[in-house]
Amino acid sequence: MNVRLSLLLCFPLFMMTFVSFATERETISPPRKLTAEQARVAAKNYQRYCALCHGKEREGHANDHAPSLRSKSLMESGVPHAIVRPMSYGREGTAMGGYLDEVGGPMTLAETWDLTYWLWEQAGYDRLQFSTKPVLGDSVAGGKLYQQHCTSCHGVNGEGVSAPALGNQSALAHNTDEFIRHAIENGRQDTPMLPFKDKLSPAQINNLTAFLRSKASGWTMNKPxxxxxxxxxxxxxxxxxxxxxxxxxxxxxxxxxxxxxxxxxxxxxxxxxxxxxxxxxxxxxxxxxxxxxxxxxxxxxxxxxxxxxxxxxxxxxxxxxxxxxxxxxxxxxxxxxxxxxxxxxxxxxxxxxxxxxxxxxxx
Known part of the structure; x- marks a missing residue:
């Protein structure tokens, strides 16, 4: 598995059942349309701040396993916060720093949102409708699947080896279970992260999602x-x-x-x-x-x-x-x-x- 992970919200997992997900989802309206000037500034900011690691064409993995920002499964996930939060506040313990001015970065809040919407416009995919409901599964069984399929790239403890750290606590706090599940199921196109929908059953993908979610407990944040x-x-x-x-x-x-x-x-x-x-x-x-x-x-x-x-x-x-x-x-x-x-x-x-x-x- 290779997900730069922006992954996970904070639902505790105590259940041992699973739910299945339909393969067809409704699409939602696109984000607001940028003006020509907003798009120009956003494109300039991308090349100045992001291209070094994410690639000049948003292809990803130019440095530090930074994810593709044109991957279909990521950009159709429909959750702007999956982009704007790590861009704004960074991923503590990783090379991804915060670019929002209030934490010492170079961009205003408006500029971070404009860059987020610019990325969606450039990707050109319909945004899928995800819920914020937890994915229910057997986290113990999911842990065994993680050890079997994920550790060579993401590390035994989610620390990241040749792929993003899935145990990063700021990442575990910000995205929904369905966002995570979609990444596991569909992979990240044009990256080493392949889709698992042909390798694992829907129940197993639920279990793996539940295992990752179970690592999000106890996260706190201090004001710097x-x-x-x-x-x-x-x-x-x-x-x-x-x-x-x-x-x-x-x-x-x-x-x-x-x-x-x-x-x-x-x-x-x-x-x-x-x-x-x-x-x-x-x-x-x-x-x-x-x-x-x-x-x-x-x-x-x-x-x-x-x-x-x-x-x-x-x-x-x-x-x-x-x-x-x-x-x-x-x-x-x-x-x-x-x-x-x-x-x-x-x-x-x-x-x-x-x-x-x-x-x-x-x-």
Whole structure:
């Protein structure tokens, strides 16, 4: 299975029966029609913010297993929230950051909705009518099916291997059971996620849906306290320190171990977090400045001298950082490197990050 999953709402599952679903569904009216100007801006925003991972033609899997945004089974699912919520707030614990301004991203709420509707217009599929009713099934039996069919791509605990993490709690909170079931049944066209309707019975698909739903319990959300953006005089880490002397793999990459040694040794550097700033707010390597891959380079390099060692990182683990460093090198910045493992690899190796402050835990 390979679903980038936006999957799941929050229905607890205690029942052991199942219901079947008709193969024919009613269609619903399309979203509002964008004006020519709204469509122009949305298309520009897609190429600026989304194409790096989702592909210039919305084909998906350009980087970080990002899903196809033209897949028939996804775009006919009829739930705009399946797109706008992860776009707006991201998927915590994944490379998908939040692009809404209120969480530190670059787009207004209106722009995120316009981009969502633009994606539907580009896909051109009729939207199917789904209910919000739970899919009832045997979650224990579904767990056995998951271990049999899904772990090689999605991981034993839904952590994601070569496909999206199905155990991601923000994903488990936002989409309906029928949305999930439709993805399992029909796959995701033009991706490695094949349809299971010819491999599993309707009851088995219900059971697998029920198993995934059962992993959504206990999800809570905290309201972030946004940090102030660093000022240029704060860009250089250890400004009085010596320069590091990294041995770069392929002339580009520095290991987490070497970077950690340099930080502990108080070496003089600039650390660039090339993700969307909302995830910099969530967690970043201490001293890193938000330097999003899509930003205007002439503006973002202001205040960064060319004689300092620059290390960029992202969570892809390298796509956005590679993209940024290549642009910097074309600008004449030669003392540049990319963190090989990315920030998730850095954290998984046990190296420290600064995490956001939160308040007012909400459910």
């Amino acid at each position: 306290v946004l940090r102030a953006m660093p000022k240029p005089e704060q860009y250089i880490v250890n400004p009085q320190g010596d320069d590091p002397n990294f041995s770069l793999q392929d002339g580009m990459y520095v290991s987490s171990n070497d970077l950690n040694d340099a930080l502990n040794g108080k070496k003089r550097m600039v650390l660039l977090d090339t993700r969307v700033p909302s995830v910099w707010q969530t967690a970043h390597i201490e001293g890193a400045i938000p330097f999003p891959y899509y930003a205007d380079l002439d503006e973002t390099v202001a205040g960064i001298p060319k004689d300092v060692q620059i290390v960029a990182y992202c969570s892809c683990p390298r796509a956005a950082a590679d993209h940024t460093i290549k642009k910097l090198r074309r600008k004449g910045y030669t003392r540049t490197a990319v963190l090989w493992e990315g920030v998730f690899g850095w954290m998984n190796l046990g190296y420290p990050v600064v995490r956001r402050d939160v308040k007012n835990s909400i459910h």
